[in-house]
Amino acid sequence: MPKVVDNKQIGPMVWKMLVNVPRLVSKAKAGQFVILRINEHGERVPMSIAGLDKEKGLLTIIYQVVGKTSALMTTVQAGENISDCVGPLGIPSHVEKWGTACVVGGGIGIAPIYPIAQAYKDAGNKVITIIGARSKDLLLYEEEHKAVADELFICTDDGSYGHHGFVTDPLKKLLDDGVPIGMIMTVGPVPMMKFLSSMTRKYNVPTWVSLNPLMIDGTGMCGGCRVQVGDETKFACVDGPDFDGHLVDFDLLTSRLGAYREQEHKAMKHFLGDPGCRLAESVKKFKYPEEQAGTK
C-alpha cells in the first residue's frame, strides 16, 4: 500500500499530499494522472499529477475539499498508507518546440499545469505562464512557476493580488499584440477552460485543455469519463486527458461532473456530522457554494 509522507493544508480548503510511489513516479510524465483510493470502502478518484520528485520517488497531489472523499483525504496522516494509487494513466501532454508556448492555470489547476510548463521549457520553448485564482490566499505554486516561466502573469478575481480580472485578460492582450504563441495549454475550472477556448478560437491558436471527468478504472474499461469532442465521443482516460479545447462540449462536461451531486452532498453532510470523522476544524467549516450564498 502506498505511503503518504506528507499531507498538509496550503490554502483555504486546499491541501497538498505527497505519496511515496517510486515506480509510478519513475514512469510518469507531465499531463498524466493517477487514481487514488483512500480506504477499502472508498471511491476511486482521478487526480492530476502536480509534481514528480524522481529522486525521492514522491508524487505531489494538490486537492481541494469538495466532498466526502476529498475531506477524507485530509485525515490521512503523514506516515499512513492509503489503499491504492494507480498510474500513471492517460497520455502525457504533447510536447514539441513551438518557439513560444503559453500555459494557463486556474484555481487548483495552477498545480498540474506546473509540470507541463516545465516539460515545455525543457523542450526549448519560451514559456509564458498565466495563473489565476479567486483571491490571493487561493493562489498556489507562485514560486514554482516563477522558477520556470519566462514571463509570469498573476490574476485574481477580487483583485487582492496581481491583475484584477480573469486569466483570459493577459492572454487576450498577448494575442492582440501579436505574440507568436504556438500552443496554449490550460488546466482549471471548466467555465474557465470553456471561456478561454472560445476566446482563442478567433485567433486560431491551438488551445488544449486537460479534463478531469468522473471515472472508475482509468483504463478504458468503464466509459464513465466520456467526453464529446467535435462529432466524436472520447474516453478521457485513454484518449486524453488533453483535448482540443475548440472542440470540447464543455456544457455537457459540466453536467456530467454533477451527475451525482445530490448523493455527494448527502454523503458529505453525513460525514461532517460524524463525530468520529477526525476532520480538522478548518475542514469542518466546509460549505457548498449555494449554502454560502444562503440560497439553501
Add this chain to the structure above:
Amino acid sequence: MSDAKKKKKKPEGPNKLKIKERMKLPRQDMPAQNPSDRVKNFNEVPYGLNDEQAFQEALRCLECPNQPCVDGCPVEVDIPGFIRLILEKDVAGAARKIKETNSLPAICGRVCPQEEQCEIVCVIGKKGKPVAIGYLERYVADYEREHKLVQLPKIAPPTGRKVAIVGSGPAGLTVAGDLIKLGHAVTIFEALHKPGGVLVYGIPEFRLPKSIVQAECDFMADMGVEFQNSTVIGKMDTIDELFEMGYDAIFIGTGAGLPRFMGIEGENLIGIYSANEYLTRSNLMRAFDPDEYDTPIIRGKNVAVLGGGNTAMDSVRTGLRLGAENAHIVYRRSEIEMPARIEEVHHAKEEGVQFHLLTNPIKFIGDDQNRVKAMECLKMELGEPDDSGRRRPVPIKGSNYIIKTDLVVVAIGNASNPLIPQTTPGLDCNKWGNIIVNDETMQTSRKGVYAGGDIVTGGATVILAAGAGKKAARAMHKYLMEEVKR
C-alpha cells in the same frame, strides 16, 4: 479416461442402478430464492444442491463409455470421474478431480453455459433431461471449500523460469494455476485494486458471490502466485519492459475492456451507462450498499438495458435490485437470437423484467439538466441472415415510439482495449483490435508472448477464456522448458 473407455456391460462402480433405472430418476431442481424476495437483495439466487440431492443427481449419470460430456467441456473435465467420486461419498476428492483440469470449479459451476456444452451432449438428455453437471460441479466445489477440505496440489520443484500474466480474469487465473503447479514463478498484474477481472467487476453478487472469487484467488496465492494489483501494464510497464525485468514468458488476458456505444444522438447524457460502468459501480465498488461504500450509482425508476446477452441480463436484474419500478430489456432481434443463457433470461422474466424485442433505440432525449428522460425506438422485423448467420433486423418505417427511462445501460458488447497493442511493437491484431494468436498454442506474433480470453475472441464466456488459458499454459510450459535456458 482410459479405464472408462473400456466397454462394460454391467456397471462396476459405485452406481449399482441399471441403466433403465437411472433413466427413470428425475433431474434434481436447484432450490432458489423466490423472485419477489430476491429482487430486494443481492444474495445469490440459487442455493445449491444439498448432499442428498447431489447424490440422487449423481446416480443419473449413465457413465457412457465414449464420454460425450468430456468432449463438450472446453477444459475437458473428467465429468463421469468426478460424479463417481460423489457416489463414493468422496466429495472433496470429486472437487480435486475437477481441479486436475479446471482451476475454477466453484466459478464455472455457477456461470458456465453447461446447457450448450457438457449437458447438451449428455446421453440421458436425449430422452429426458441431462444430468445437472453444472449443479454437481458447484456442489463439490462448495462442499470442499465450506468443509475446509481444500488441499494445495503438488507443486513441481522450481524450474527457475518466471512468467508474467497480465489480467487476473478467468484466462489469467487459469494460466497462473497451471503454470505454478509446474514449478514456474508466476506474477499476475491486475489493473484494478482487486483480482478476478470480470468475475469481480462484471458478474453480480447474486450470480457469483465475490467471496468465492476471493477464495479462488487466495488459493492461487497459497500455491505461490504473486498478485500485483493496481498495476496497469501498457502504462506502468510495457510488455518489453516485463521481459527486461526478467520474465521469460508473458500471457496477455486483459479482457475486452472498451465498451461499445450505439453512436446515436444523446448518448452522453447523464444516466446512460455502459454495462461495464454500471456493473463495476455495483459489483466491484459495491455502490448497492451506500451506508458502507462511497461510490455513488444512479438508481433509476425506469431502467432500460440495451442488449440481449448475459451482461444485459446482469444489468437489468441489478437495476431491479437497486429499486427500479420498471426494468426493460430492449433488443433489436427476437428472443431466439438472444445470446444470453436461457437460465438468465428465465430468471429475469421471473423477476418481472419487461422484454421489448425487435426494438432498436435511435435517439436519447434529455431534460434541461442533461439527464436522460426517454428514448425513441423503432420496431424491427427480421430479414435475411447476416454474417453471423442470424436474421438481420430491419427497421419498420414509421414504427417510432418512446420508452420513458431515467437510466439506460448499454450492454451491446465491447471492443478491445488498446493499452497493450498500442505499446507492444510487433504484436499483431486484427481489424477489430483483437490480438491474433495461433489457435493451438495461443502464441501471438511475438516470441514468448501468449494471449487468450476476450482480448483474442471478443466478448465470450468465462469457460472459453479458461479453455484458452489452459491451451496457453500448455504451450508456455513447453516454450519455457525447451527454449528458455537457465
